[in-house]
Amino acid sequence: MYQKVTEVELNHFIVEHKGGYPVQKICEVPAVPRSRYYQPFEKTVSKREQEKQELTKEIEWIHLESKARYGAPKIHKTLLTNGLFLSLKRVQPLMKKAGIRSITKKKYRPYPSKEKVVQLNSLLKWDISIQTINEKGVAATTYIPTVRDGWCYLASVLDLHAKNRWLFFFHSLTSGLIIEVLQNACTSQKPRKDLILHTDFSSQYTSSEFTQHIQKHEIKQPFSQKGCPYDNACIELFHAILKKEEVYHTQYTEYPSAKMAMFQFIEGWYNRNRIHSSLGYQTP
Numbered sequence: 001m002y003q004k005v006t007e008v009e010l011n012h013f014i015v016e017h018k019g020g021y022p023v024q025k026i027c028e029v030p031a032v033p034r035s036r037y038y039q040p041f042e043k044t045v046s047k048r049e050q051e052k053q054e055l056t057k058e059i060e061w062i063h064l065e066s067k068a069r070y071g072a073p074k075i076h077k078t079l080l081t082n083g084l085f086l087s088l089k090r091v092q093p094l095m096k097k098a099g100i101r102s103i104t105k106k107k108y109r110p111y112p113s114k115e116k117v118v119q120l121n122s123l124l125k126w127d128i129s130i131q132t133i134n135e136k137g138v139a140a141t142t143y144i145p146t147v148r149d150g151w152c153y154l155a156s157v158l159d160l161h162a163k164n165r166w167l168f169f170f171h172s173l174t175s176g177l178i179i180e181v182l183q184n185a186c187t188s189q190k191p192r193k194d195l196i197l198h199t200d201f202s203s204q205y206t207s208s209e210f211t212q213h214i215q216k217h218e219i220k221q222p223f224s225q226k227g228c229p230y231d232n233a234c235i236e237l238f239h240a241i242l243k244k245e246e247v248y249h250t251q252y253t254e255y256p257s258a259k260m261a262m263f264q265f266i267e268g269w270y271n272r273n274r275i276h277s278s279l280g281y282q283t284p
Contacts, residue, residue, distance in 0.1 A: 056098050058084065059091065063100050069245045069274075071102035077281040104244045138198045138232050139182070139205070141173060142239040144247060144262065148254040153177075154242075154262060157185045157197075158235050169259045175207040182210075186217055193218040200232055241270070 045053075062078050063070055070078070072095055076088045095101065139157045146152055153173040168181045182197075197219050199205035205221075214221045246265045252258035275281045 052094060055079075055084070055086070055091075056094050058082070059094060059100060060098065063095075066274075067269075068103040071104065073277070074275055074281070077275060081281075103249055136196045136198070137185075138235045139178075140200050140232055140235040140239065141178070141202065141204065142242070144169075144252070144258050146252045146254050146258050149258075152255055152258050154239075155181045156235055156238065157181055158238070169262055171255055173204060175204050175209045178204045179210055179213050182213065182217075194220065196220045196222060198222050198232055238270075242266070 058079065059075055062075050066074070072088060072092045075095070076086075076091045079086065079091065137157060137159050139155075141153055141155045144152045144154055149171065151173075153170045155168045155170065155173075155178055168177070168184070170177050195217075197214070199221060204210060211221070242262075242265065246261065250261060252261060271283075273283060275283055
């Protein structure tokens with residue numbers, strides 16, 4: 001009997017007889033649930049719920065534009081920039097309900113080395129305040145894996161005042177290549193003799209060949225203790241963002257594809273479109 005009664009027939013019958021009988025009693029006769037009568041009279045979506053749906057769509061679009069790299073803080077700032085004034089606490093539950101989250105992830109935290117190393121003085125001492133260009137700089141390298149060509153290397157030099165970056169991508173890592181990076185930076189910027197260029201403690205930067213080149217340009221080269229990269233934090237932070245937002249999510253087949261991906265991330269995304277909390281959530 002339940003299958004034979006359509007919603008239209010049921011509603012017409014109830015409207016015709018509900019003045020003399022309760023709706024529940026009328027529904028018991030054809031053995032249909034009372035909810036079938038009330039379904040057409042469901043409440044419309046509230047204005048608050050409509051706003052949530054619209055905000056969720058906007059959040060999804062921003063998340064998609066960032067290639068899923070943005071989390072709640074950056075999405076919230078982007079919404080504010082777009083003229084949608086709301087709090088971070090309102091964005092977070094909407095993202096959680098929609099299953100939206102940043103793909104940024106961290107690798108394991110390495111254990112500190114117990115090997116004793118020679119302690120070299122740091123001229124920066126965590127002080128990265130500067131007054132002009134060519135006063136203080138930092139340099140570092142990082143590793144990018146590929147399937148066919150194995151490890152490739154990204155070498156970076158950063159001026160702490162102008163935030164200029166010189167980036168070079170190599171098949172292999174040697175002192176000669178690191179010197180080439182430094183030489184290109186010196187040719188471009190013509191640094192003064194008392195420039196402080198802080199580097200990590202890797203063998204490329206501590207080699208006699210690199211040291212001779214540093215002395216040739218009369219550049220001071222401080223170090224931090226091994227496993228303590230705080231003086232190099234600016235360049236290390238950039239490498240960390242590169243890894244967490246790009247490298248850890250992609251498997252590069254060979255050197256050319258990795259090189260193109262690095263260029264697209266750095267020049268197409270990081271320098272031009274990505275908002276930075278250190279810059280007041282603006283792009284460089």
